[in-house]
């Protein structure tokens with residue numbers, strides 16, 4: 001995929017304007033977000049008021065020995081303290097509500113998009129890329145929205161307000177503080193960015209090592225039998241050494257950063273004390289003013305130190321927004337045409353391919369180049385062809401996993417692109433060679449495409465697919481299977497996928513070599529039951545085995561991107577040398593050929 005072209009630079013920094021992508025997701029919660037910012041700002045102002053009250057206490061009641069004036073000032077300080085605590089509570093609650101809702105909406109939008117994007121998109125994107133967008137990038141966005149965004153704004157405002165207060169309190173010292181603070185912030189931002197880049201490299205390298213360990217464990221038999229343990233270890237060691245180097249780079253940058261952050265307040269404080277003492281002795285500043293100055297400077301420390309980190313975080317989030325945005329913006333090329341209406345489709349239905357052409361995106365040569373084939377209602381046609389001739393591609397065009405580049409496919413006279421996708425995929429059932437099951441119960445896996453199927457229909461489908469073994473599972477149909485559930489053998493998985501396809505007797509059944517993982521005995525049982533189903537539906541069955549060919553009424557030979565010949569098995573055998581040649585390559589097919 002041209003992913004690299006879209007991705008942010010190697011330092012992971014994105015343009016801050018990309019953060020605007022979050023606005024459509026934030027808009028529904030703008031009230032809560034405004035409350036968050038309002039509470040955070042007021043809390044900061046309350047915090048800033050305390051040094052000013054302290055100055056008033058020092059210059060008033062303490063300097064003049066007037067105890068009666070102390071009470072209202074202390075009351076004011078208490079009020080500001082309580083207000084700050086209450087506002088902190090309000091900010092946390094409002095922020096987390098809006099952030100968690102926004103996160104849920106964004107996750108849903110991303111997942112929905114992944115579901116709607118065509119198979120061609122998934123072919124081009126490595127699953128790891130999609131996973132890292134759905135996990136790492138999403139968590140970066142969540143942390144930014146739920147924490148950093150508020151502080152970025154509030155701390156910026158705090159810096160401006162405090163610097164203004166310092167300038168008002170005693171402008172020469174205020175200028176001096178600004179002069180040391182601005183370069184520190186800029187330098188801090190630069191080092192934070194470097195630190196982020198180094199952290200990302202460390203993460204990538206850790207990923208490499210994890211992959212190595214995983215492969216070593218999974219492939220331990222191959223490695224041992226080839227006697228390559230030493231070689232594998234050397235490769236691992238080189239990567240581990242590289243990880244150590246990258247970690248050290250990261251540690252060095254962090255150490256420099258903290259060194260700077262530690263040094264700055266000490267030097268500035270010393271400067272304030274020397275300059276402030278001189279100003280007090282010359283009468284340009286009161287003692288209370290100096291106390292307020294020092295207290296305000298302490299308030300300024302966290303915002304200054306955090307700005308570099310927060311800006312770097314904002315850039316990292318901007319790049320995460322770009323990466324998630326690439327998925328949200330990816331075009332959904334296989335979708336309902338505007339105004340499509342369900343059409344009448346009989347069971348069984350007629351399936352026609354008319355001059356169907358298909359070229360994979362980015363490929364120069366068409367895979368299919370004018371396929372014409374007519375399957376009469378109730379007919380079963382076996383599709384045979386050399387490996388790589390395009391059989392799987394042709395079957396994928398029927399439920400519109402890809403759209404044909406030219407020509408058309410019709411079901412009972414309706415172009416598949418003129419039927420609503422939901423209707424098309426309910427009248428056309430498919431089972432692929434690679435039988436994918438999900439981490440759900442057996443029943444949920446079976447009724448995935450037909451949630452309304454009753455117990456009788458499920459039992460019938462299990463019988464046809466010879467998958468009654470599910471009744472012997474620990475919890476029968478409720479047993480959880482798939483990746484995190486009970487493991488099934490390849491043949492068992494295939495039989496369940498077949499049961500899923502035949503459930504509810506579809507109008508058109510498309511099977512891509514559905515019996516390849518079955519032993520001869522089970523295959524014979526499945527075939528016998530499958531004959532019953534095939535009698536009531538129109539079926540296109542990709543066949544690699546002689547026994548599957550024999551299930552069909554007719555055989556279509558796919559060669560050179562077209563249907564080179566159609567006829568019964570014996571007709572083709574007698575008249576088409578290419579068919580005979582193809583059969584001669586497979587021992588089983590040859591047996592039938594004799």
Ligand SMILES: Nc1ncnc2c1ncn2[C@@H]1O[C@H](COP(=O)(O)OP(=O)(O)OP(=O)(O)O)[C@@H](O)[C@H]1O
Pocket residue numbers: 123360361363367385386387388389390391392393394
């Ligand atoms: N996602 C894809 N992107 C680009 N080319 C592809 C893609 N999938 C398949 N192809 C190419 O299209 C051609 C037809 O592949 P297809 O899987 O349809 O063949 P097949 O007849 O089903 O093969 P087999 O019998 O080995 O399963 C092959 O040359 C293959 O390399």
